[in-house]
């Protein structure tokens with residue numbers, strides 16, 4: 001490809017939009033395709049509700065956002081950034097990526113390179129998506145078109161490690177494809193390109209990054225549970241252990257979202273397909289998936305199984321509006337099922353599918369602070385105390401408040 005290839009990004013969410021913007025900023029002709037009309041409407045109107053891009057960033061480039069898949073027809077490179085969730089049985093749900101591949105197959109031109117950025121288990125790109133593209137295009141993979149895989153490694157809400165500043169792993173089906181992709185991604189990525197050995201290696205590399213994070217958090221979650229039993233403060237234990245140069249610093253907490261709490265299941269699935277049991281990876285998931293219930297059990301015990309509770313923080317992590325797979329909802333549901341009157345507060349999310357409330361709707365039997373939003377970091381401990389009934393509970397899972405003040409005000413204090 002001598003001249004700049006025309007690029008279509010399929011799926012304009014947290015991953016696809018910043019990528020489209022980065023290419024457009026470097027002078028590429030970029031089409032953005034999404035099946036969500038509301039999303040296309042807001043982006044065409046110059047706003048990104050995920051807050052990954054400022055309105056001014058959207059205004060500084062020209063991109064064509066559309067729900068019309070025919071834009072794919074003129075593209076040299078098609079990049080798919082489609083959700084890869086799990087179903088209710090924690091099994092990978094490849095329906096969105098299969099459907100998007102069908103759409104691409106029906107519209108792609110001969111000679112195109114089709115790149116997947118979604119997190120998947122090894123083999124998905126070549127053994128599942130490639131055949132779908134062939135079936136719907138009538139073209140032959142490896143001859144009429146080629147495949148690539150380049151995992152996205154952004155961290156939602158992280159304004160420092162943005163897409164262009166993270167080293168990009170790139171793999172193509174053959175060396176010519178890899179050369180082209182390294183050059184094209186190299187145009188936007190300032191942190192450098194890692195040329196992976198092949199597509200399966202790149203797929204595996206991404207999945208294990210997130211599984212490693214899940215395991216590290218599971219470890220400190222288990223440590224926190226043991227500290228509770230012993231009657232010591234886990235944060236003080238982790239502070240002390242963290243003074244050693246090679247101790248990895250992680251904090252206990254709920255693991256939600258669409259990546260860390262999901263991607264390990266993709267590895268579990270792949271292992272199962274190959275007749276292998278995962279022990280370590282599955283143990284991490286078991287511990288982290290049990291944390292919401294642990295919090296609920298401790299709240300119920302502290303308040304005598306009933307009462308009015310304020311849950312603070314609906315999003316899966318701090319300072320983002322993203323509530324996907326957030327464990328806060330598991331906490332709320334379990335408290336409601338136990339008969340508690342639960343209100344939820346979140347400065348970042350306007351989700352009104354749960355009853356909303358604030359500190360001023362107190363006094364509460366328990367206040368459960370789940371997310372370290374900046375707004376909560378700025379809270380005065382006294383304001384949380386005065387919204388809690390005497391002898392009520394403040395469950396400060398992220399150690400935001402002043403524990404001594406809470407205890408000396410006669411409230412119960414718990415944290416992870």
Ligand SMILES: NC(=O)c1ccc[n+]([C@@H]2O[C@H](COP(=O)([O-])OP(=O)(O)OC[C@H]3O[C@@H](n4cnc5c(N)ncnc54)[C@H](O)[C@@H]3O)[C@@H](O)[C@H]2O)c1
Nearest residue numbers: 011012013014015034035036081082084100118119152156
């Ligand atoms: N969000 C992150 O920070 C992050 C980081 C690294 C990797 N990932 C991975 O990247 C992938 C995408 O994640 P995301 O967070 O951007 O998801 P997202 O839900 O924010 O965005 C996906 C977009 O794809 C669209 N879509 C769904 N089906 C479609 C189809 N058939 N055709 C066209 N568009 C379709 C949706 O409407 C949505 O706008 C996932 O595999 C995820 O695990 C995400």
